[in-house]
Amino acid sequence: MQMFTSEMRGETPMADTADKTDETTDERTGAAFYPLHRPGQEVDPSPSFPAIEKDVLAYWKENDTFQASIDNRNEPCDEFVFYDGPPFANGLPHYGHLLTGYVKDAVGRFQTQKGRRVERRFGWDTHGLPAELEAQRLLGIDDVTEITRPGGIGIEKFNEECRTSVLRYTKEWEDYVTRQARWVDFDNDYKTLDPDYMESVLWAFKQLWDKGLAYQGYRVLPYCWHDRTPLSNHELKMDDDVYQDRQDNTVTVGLRLEEPLRQGAERPELVLIWTTTPWTLPSNVAIAVGPNVEYVTVHVEEDLDSPVAGQDVVIAVDLVGSYARELGEDPQVLATCTGADLVGRRYHPIFDYFDDAAHRAEGAAPGPNAWTIIAADFVTTSDGTGLVHMASAFGEDDMIACSGAGIETVVPVDDGGCLTEEIRDYAGLQVFEANKPIVADLRDGTGPLARRDENQRAVLVRQASYVHSYPHCWRCRKPLIYKAVSSWFVRVSAIRDRMVELNQNIDWYPGHIKDGIFGKWLAGARDWSISRNRFWGAPIPVWRSDDPRYPREDVYGSYAELERDFGVEVTDLHRPFIDTLVRPNPDDPTGRSMMRRIPDVLDCWFESGSMPFAQVHYPFENVEWFESHYPGDFIVEYIGQTRGWFYTLHVLATALFDRPAFTTCVSHGILLGSDGAKMSKSLRNYPDVAMVFDRDGADAMRWFLLSSPVVRGGNLVVTDRAIRDTVRQVLLPLWNTWYFFALYAGQADGGAGYVTRGVDLDDAGLFGARGRLHVMDRYILARTKDLAATVGAQMSAYDITGATATVREFLDLLTNWYLRTSRSRFTDADPTVSHPAFDTLATVLQVLMRVMAPLAPLVSEEIYRGLTGERSVHLTDWPELPAHVADSGLVTAMDGARDAVSATLSLRKAEKLRVRQPLRSLTVATTDPAGLAPFRSLIAAQVNVKEVRVLDAADAGYQVTEHLALNPRAFAPVVRRVTSRLFSAVKAGEWELTDDGDVRFDGVLVDGSPVVLEAEDGAFTLTSRVEVDDDSLAATMIGSGAFVVLDTALDEELEAEGWARDLIRLVQDERKAVGLHVGDRMEMTLTVPADKGAWTGAYLELIKSETGCASASVVAEPAAEEARAEVARARS
Structure with a gap:
């Protein structure tokens, strides 16, 4: 017999609690009261959800409920593999962490209810720049050279501080995660600094090397001069605020050609270039033109107030008008040509830093092909001058184009972003600080410009302020530069097509990400820079000969390989210990050269991308387990991780295993502060997390976040009011239902109380059109069956927001329809009337709590245990009610009645x-x-x-008419021309509704055809009205x-009864005010206006009956303007 759907492990069923009156008896009255799990206590009508939650958390800890939920899903049950992306623990959790954690926890709890074993191993990201920056702050280090320079702190001490700092807040993290009711395994956590984890990372690198997918190259990369390290391209796309508006100076400079373009010209022309980075001008090595772009040589009038007055200037023809102030409104055109005609022309360098023989002999110059006009297909005429300044060390396109033209790269900027001694006039200046003096010298012809021959000297044509979106380091928030650096790369370009193919095997939520932001990123993915010239991280396991005459390169992928070659036991792969491993070069017959490790460490994204296999020390251990549990079933992070963790997981999975790393990914949106801006500690534009937990509870925050569009990829503004609304709109109605049940069940059967056995769901005779249950009970149970099925389907499809909407709709149905229409049955003295109502409500609540368990785990636990006396709602299966409980006909008819009542x-x-x-x-x-x-x-x-x-x-x-309202803003441009005629046609009723639900205007033509407004475009609103x-x-x-x-017409009889109903409400309020409870009898005196005395007397018995009044008197006062009630407990 199925009273409540049975628990998955035979916990004490609710039916068995019916005879345990010794545990549920109130000593004062002898009546059985709920909650069953707290004998002798009552359900609080004014609950403190934070206090309730803390009690539940303590109960879980004491009873090890989380571990029980896993242990009860023993082999050979189906496992659900969940990858918990590792956070950094060198700071406290924020709302983004909490949101991701709530999604992880909801999915894990649901999958457990569906019969799957869900291991939830927590992980910590411990390496990389975040750790180093925190260590620098704690040690008071502003410049990383303080670590390695003579007398500096040294790598060993610095890395020890990193090790300490990354684990500094683990206790606080555990407290926050536990308080939010997220179940994770902290005892069996993994850390990216663990020796086993790091060994798996080294294995991955060597696998890439062996496959030809890891290589060292020299490329222009985003570079943080503050942190002295390059960044990967994908790191610039993770967060919207990586790109910030920045005001810089732009300059247009005229460079003198060595030979004139036109035969017979008095002197060579000036070619105009434009740049937003004046500090790169000392590194100019070429000018790029578009081969098919049309250029023009114009003469600037002598009397024009312009730096190039009297000069002949070359510029793209499309951009002449942009320089009217400098070139004149209508300058004389001397010649036209295409970019191809300009290719090969030489010009005089702006500065003299690399054009002398000494530099050429030393190989520090760009070579003989420098300072030449070259062709490039990326040149456009959308801005600038149509001639592009090329500094090959500071632009990826620049380097590729210059390399193709045989121009060598020079990099006169050091690791700290300062100009080097080669740029002697500005040496030591940070690049952004160098902009001002460089522009000043160009303008005034001073400094290094004064050394140039006047006929060769560059001219500053224009200087302007320019606000543009500029990339900043996502760690330190300093503006980045692009700089040519030596780096190790994963050859993503070689596996890009396969990555795109494997992406089709992943289910994305929201779905548009697959072929949208993620798919497009994959399609254009570049080789991934994975090396960082820093200190705290997994080492790049490459050893090289220190003598280029005897080249050799060794790559290691395990402790065993290292110990084999170096003959020592390796216990720590971190610097500086790993750097002490040296050995003679086997390929050097002199025996003098040594094999030494390159100093770089791996990008921490490489380590987090290795998480699926590194957490289990694959392939050195757990090979069979990993092979059977890969790819993972589910991951979740915010949408920026499509360029971060999601991406690196996918790259390594494709490269190493030729399969995706995960089969399902939820990518949620971004949480914003109460002002709609990014959350900021300094602005305090969001509610304090701890305060919300203490005031409203973790379930309130969970529901608020999970029910919002942010889970579906949208953004969400977090406000105090919105979180509190969750308590008011969801948690309190739920709790009030539980309180209602407990209160009236305790008062049932003449005060003896009734402990329900629930509805026997297996008894088909209770259901259907001739079922023995009351029609309202059959209806709510049918809707409860629908609830469990619908929410189960939504959760299986990772539509968590949809699931919360379904639950909330059901909760409204339960509280505002079922209870409202059935209230009298719960207070009926006849047990054959009241008991089935209690049985039904208990069954509905029990199922509802199991459905809500992933969405509000704390409150649902408290109510479920109070209702059933069982160990935990989180040890139950997902509810599935028998087929005969369904009743579509009844549901349709009853919903029609609800609609009629609502209207x-x-x-x-x-x-x-x-x-x-x-x-x-x-x-x-x-x-x-x-x-x-x-x-x-x-x-x-x-x-x-x-x-x-x-x-x-x-x-x-009655006649029903359709009323049409137009929305011109949604009109197609061609339709807007006839907007006034459409409004006239609507007023005249000259329109018709098509079979497709569109609106057609036969009398209004556009291009000879009647105008048709389509419903899906939002061009109109159609409403029906009943004419009375x-x-x-x-x-x-x-x-x-x-x-x-x-x-709506009223007569005296109706008004009299309405008056009586108002008095009933007045008396009920007074009962509550003086502390009377349900069942308490009272005495009362009603004072009413004289003209309402007769009405009051006529309905006095009704008033007494409805309010539990033993005796009453009525006083009619001529002076009384409104009714008053005085109530007191009835004397026995």
Whole structure:
């Protein structure tokens, strides 16, 4: 017999608690009371959810409930593999961590209920720049050279501080994660600094090397001069605020050609270049033109107030007008040509830093092909001059184009972003600081410009302030530069097509990410820079000969390989210990050269991308386990990780295993502060997490976040009010239902109390049209079955937000329909009436708590245990009610009744008629009058009318008209030309509705065809209205052709009864004010205005009956303007 759907492991069923009266008896009254798990206590009508949650958390810890939920899913049950992306623990968790954690926890709890074993191993990201920057802060280090220079702190001490700092907040993290009711395994956590984890990372690198997918190259990369390290391209795309508006100076400079373009010209022309980075001008080595771009040579008038007055200037023809102030409004055109005609022309360098023989001999110059005009297909005329300044060390396109033209790269900027001694006039200046003096010298012809021959000297044509979106380091927030550096790369370009293919095997939520932001990123993915010239990280396991005459390169992928070659036991792969491993070069016959490790460490993204296999020390251990558990079933992070962790997981999975790393990915949106901006500690534009936990509880925050669009990839503004609304709209209605049940179950059976056994769901005779259960019970149980099925399907599809919406809709149905219409049955003295109601409500609550367990795990636990006395709702299976509980016909008819009631109550509100005021009649016109007719008395009671008529909408005698409202903003441009005519046609009624739901205007033509406005475009709104002629009638549509018509006329009889209902409410409020409880009898005195005395007397017995009054007296006072009630507990 299925009372409640059985638990998955035979926990004490609720039915067994019925005879345990010794545990559920209140010593004061002898009555059995809920909650069953707290004998002798009562359900608090004014709950403190934070206090309840803390009790539940303590219970879980004491009873090891989390581990029990895993242990009860023993082999050979199906496992659900979840990868927990490792956070840094050198700072406290923020809302983003909490949101991701809530999604992880909800999915894990649900999958456990569905019968799967879900290991939830926590991990820590411990290497990389975040750790180093924190260590620098703690050690007071501003410049990383303080670590390695003579007398500096040294790598060993610095890395020890890193090791300490990355684990500094682990206790706080555990406290936050535990408080949010997220179940994870901290005892068996993994850390990227663990020796086993690092060995797996080294193995991965060597595998890439062996496959030809790891190489060292020299490329222009985003470079942080503050942290002295390059960044990967994907790191610039992770967060929206990586790119920030920055104001810089742009300059247009004229460079003198060595030879004139035109035969017979007095002197060579000036070619104009434009740049937003003046500090790169000393490194200029070429000018790029578009081969097919049209250029023009113009003469600037002598008397024009311009730096190039009297000069001949070359510029793209499309951009001449942009320089009207400098070139004149209509300058004389001397010649035109294409970019191809300019290729090969030489010009005089702006500066003299690399053009002398000494530099050429030393190989420090760009070579003989420098200072030449070259062709490049990326040149456009969208801005600038159409001639592009090329500094090959500071632009990826520049380096590629210059290399193709045989121009060597020079890099006169050091690791700290300062100009080197080669740029002697500005040496030591940080690049951004160098902009001002460089521009000044160009303008005034001073400094290094003064050394140039006047006929060769560059000219500053224009200087302007320029606000543009510029990349900043996502760690230190300093502006980046692009700089040519030596780096190790993963050859992503070689596996790019396969990555795109494997992405099709991943289910993304939201779905557009697959072929959108992630798919497009994969399609254009570049080789991944994985080396960092830093200190704290997994070492790049490459050893090289220190003598280039005897080259050799060794790559290691395990401790065993290192110990084999170096003959020592390796216990720590961190610097500086790993750097002490040296050995003679086997390829050097002299025996003098040594094999030494290159100093770089791996990008921490490489380590986090190795997490699926490194956490289990694959391939050195757990080979069979990993092979059977890879790829993972589920991961989740915010959308920026499509360029971060999601991406690196996918790269390494493709390169190492030729399969995706995960099969399902939820990519949620970004949380914003209360002002709509990014959350900021300094601005304090978001509610304090700890304060929210203490005031509203973790379940309130969980529901607020999971029910929002952010889980579906949108952004969410976090405010105090929105979180508190969750308590008011969800948690309190749920708790009030539980309180209602516990209160009236305790008062049932004449005060003896009733401990329900629940509904026997296996008894088919209770259900169906002839079922023995009350129709309201059959209805709510049918809807409960639908709830479990719908939410189960939504959670299986990772539609968590949809699941919360479904639960909330059901909760509204339960509290505002089922309980409201069934209240009298719970207080009925006849057990054959009240017991089935209690059984039904208990069953519904039990199922509801199991459905809500992943979404509100703390409150659902408290209610479930109080209701059933069982160990935990989180040790139960997902509820599946028998098929015969379903009743689609009843659900459809009852929902129609609900719609009629809702529409009528809306009419009452619009007409300012309080619900306590009875009305004479209501007409409900529907397309299914036979289905709705049995619920006439139910509808009448809910809307407080004396009579309900149910008619067929087609024969009701009322006219329904369609009203069309246009939305011109959504019109197509061609339609906007006839907007006024469309409004005139609407006013005249000259339009028709098509079979597709669109609106057609035969009398308004565009290009010879009638205008058709499509519904999906939002170009119009169509509303139906019921036409009524009598002022005493009010009508509104319900939907699908149905409507209600309410008779709003009042007579004295109706007003008298309304007065009595108002008095009942007044007395009930007074009962509550003096502390009387349900079941307490009272005495009262009613003082009313004299003209209401007769009305009061006529309904006194009703008032007494409804308020539990033993005796009452009425005082009619002529001076009284309103009624007063005095109540007191009845004397025995």
